[in-house]
Amino acid sequence: MLESLIALPVLLVVGLSVVQWAFVYEARAFVDHGALMAARAGAMENARMQPMRLALARALTPLHPSPRNVGAFETRVVSKTLPDILAHARIRILNPTREAFTDHGQRDRSGTRYLPFRDMHRQSSRIAPRSELTLQDATLLRVQVTYGYPLHVPYAGWFIAKAALGAAWLGSNWDVREQLMLRNNRLPIVATATVRMQSQVIDGNQFPKKDDLSETNRVKPPQRS
Numbered sequence: 001m002l003e004s005l006i007a008l009p010v011l012l013v014v015g016l017s018v019v020q021w022a023f024v025y026e027a028r029a030f031v032d033h034g035a036l037m038a039a040r041a042g043a044m045e046n047a048r049m050q051p052m053r054l055a056l057a058r059a060l061t062p063l064h065p066s067p068r069n070v071g072a073f074e075t076r077v078v079s080k081t082l083p084d085i086l087a088h089a090r091i092r093i094l095n096p097t098r099e100a101f102t103d104h105g106q107r108d109r110s111g112t113r114y115l116p117f118r119d120m121h122r123q124s125s126r127i128a129p130r131s132e133l134t135l136q137d138a139t140l141l142r143v144q145v146t147y148g149y150p151l152h153v154p155y156a157g158w159f160i161a162k163a164a165l166g167a168a169w170l171g172s173n174w175d176v177r178e179q180l181m182l183r184n185n186r187l188p189i190v191a192t193a194t195v196r197m198q199s200q201v202i203d204g205n206q207f208p209k210k211d212d213l214s215e216t217n218r219v220k221p222p223q224r225s
Contacts, residue, residue, distance in 0.1 A: 016156035027063060027149045028189055034059035035145040035191035038091060043141050043195045046114075046202040052091050056145060057081040060089075063149075088148040088186060090177060093141070095194070095219040096131070097210045100138035101203050103128030115139050115201035131210060137219050139201060142194040144217070146178065148186030161185045194219075 034056045041055035042048065054077075061073065061081045096115060105113040115138055116123075123135045131138060151157025164174070165182040178188040210218070 013155055013159065016153050017160065020151060020153035020156040020160060023153065024149060024151075024187060024189070027147075028191075030060055030063055031145060031147050031149075031189045032191045032193075034147070035143060035193040036195075038145060039141055039143040039193040039195045042093075042143060043198045046199050047093060047096075047141055047197070047204075047206070048202070049091060049206055052143065053085055054082065056089065056091065057085045060085065060147065085147075088150075088181065088184075090146045092144045092146075093206050093208065094144055094192070094213060094217045095140055095142035096133070096138045096201060096207060097213070098207050099131035099210045100128075100133055101201075101207070103131045103133070104135045104138050105203065113203040115197070117197040117200055120196075133219060139197045140194055140219055141197050141201070142192065142217075142219060144190065144192045146188050146190045148178075148181035148184065149189050150186050157185060161187065192217075 037055040037059040038052040041051040045051035057077050058081075061077050064076065064080055064084075101113055101115065104115055106116060107113050115135070117139050120136050120139065125134045125136065127134055128138075151161055161182050164187065165179060167174070174182065174188070181188050
């Protein structure tokens with residue numbers, strides 16, 4: 001009897017944790033897909049953030065129960081998923097960097113600076129000094145998506161969030177935004193996608209400085225023998 005009283009709560013937590021991690025695994029697949037859809041939208045829309053947010057919202061909408069007809073799906077994208085994305089997700093552009101615009105940027109008739117995307121095979125493959133990228137590499141759009149997935153399973157979700165938050169004090173790589181997600185019982189799921197630009201890359205504040213990126217997040221030029 002005593003053994004059962006000890007074992008049952010443990011088995012309950014373990015069983016619920018298995019269920020919660022199954023949901024997390026499913027969500028990871030959706031976030032991976034969402035990162036790719038966001039990058040593709042950015043590639044077609046001058047690397048602007050709003051089209052990428054909308055593409056990510058559409059990709060993550062199946063995570064929320066929704067009616068089957070297409071009209072209701074689009075309504076739910078706008079009314080449910082897009083606000084969720086704005087509150088609990090982050091889209092970062094990792095490439096191109098601001099230095100790439102300094103090295104390879106051109107200006108149109110209005111003076112707007114941009115990176116070209118046509119005829120890359122005819123462009124110089126010179127590695128520029130500031131960005132340390134060729135023009136071909138500078139026009140690769142790399143997007144990182146972080147989504148705070150809600151942990152709904154009782155007990156297990158709370159335990160996983162608190163354990164992950166505790167790991168932050170032991171030197172984990174959770175940043176301030178991700179720690180806030182964990183405090184709200186949401187697990188940060190991170191995915192990265194890289195696609196080639198299919199439109200001009202218009203200069204803007206959404207592009208990072210090279211020195212603000214870790215080595216693992218940077219696009220590296222090809223090694224020459």
